[in-house]
Amino acid sequence: MEIHPAIIGTLLGFLGAMIGSFLNVVICRLPDDEQSIVRPRSRCPGCNTTIRWYDNIPVLSFFILKMRCRNCRQPISWRYPVVEAMTAGLALLLWWRFGLSKELAVHFVFTAALIAVTFIDLDLRIIPNEISLPGILIGFGCSFLWPGFWKDSLIGLLVGGGVLFLLSEGYALIRRREGMGMGDVKLLALLGAWLGWQSLLFVLLFASIQGVLVAVFMLIAGVKLKPPLPEEWELEEQDQGPEAAQPPDSVEQQENSPVEEDQDDEETPFLMAAIPFGPFLAISAVEYLFFGNWFYTWMRGGF
Ligand SMILES: [Zn+2]
Structure with a gap:
């Protein structure tokens, strides 16, 4: 029996939005050890x-409520509908790319985890072990769904983790400060486990290119980077104590994130610290799912 594609698309989009709604809860609560992800129900x-x-319907409720809480009229963060729409969109794009297949199921779990990682990293500059460590194991486990892929996955896991670990250690030795967090190391190990070692060149290359582009754009556009330049940082700290040393534009994020800021922040050079690398690794991993084969074919033919 054939199911009409419109029905499949609607169901997948709805499922994606529901999972996006769950990811919002994960993003808010997972970094906080004192909160459970399953209970209590979401509160304003x-x-x-x-x-x-009925106020918790993905994407729709946000617009029905005109972006405000029904009770206290406080604005609801734009991030909720964005995460929901993004998850639904990825479900549909993966369906378009892979059809109804095990690839769709496995890659959707993978990208959902990356969405959570991205927004937690943007908020707090951490990639929680609660996602990266089980993620590495599940990715390696899923590799057995494809004959022989477990070897690519295992090498990807080891090389992905190893390369960034050495880069990070080397940078620390040369500059005597921590450049890349261990969170990024574990994230690249995760990407290698899910995508195989062949993906790592693509992922690192495009994550770096996009990271640099965004950094340059932010410098040109004069977007205020946080934390500010180390000199300013120290001055503010002496003047007003460590509490006031938070850059002003991080106030909004602090509301959603009761967890303390990473103490390493003041040690890292400002460009590296201002732009977390995790989201770029995540974005280029998703790009690899869609363009990876095409890119490697082009490289072999082009050079
Ligand atoms: Zn409220």
């Missing part, structure tokens, strides 16, 4: 009212 961060199920 402003007035602490439990959010009704």
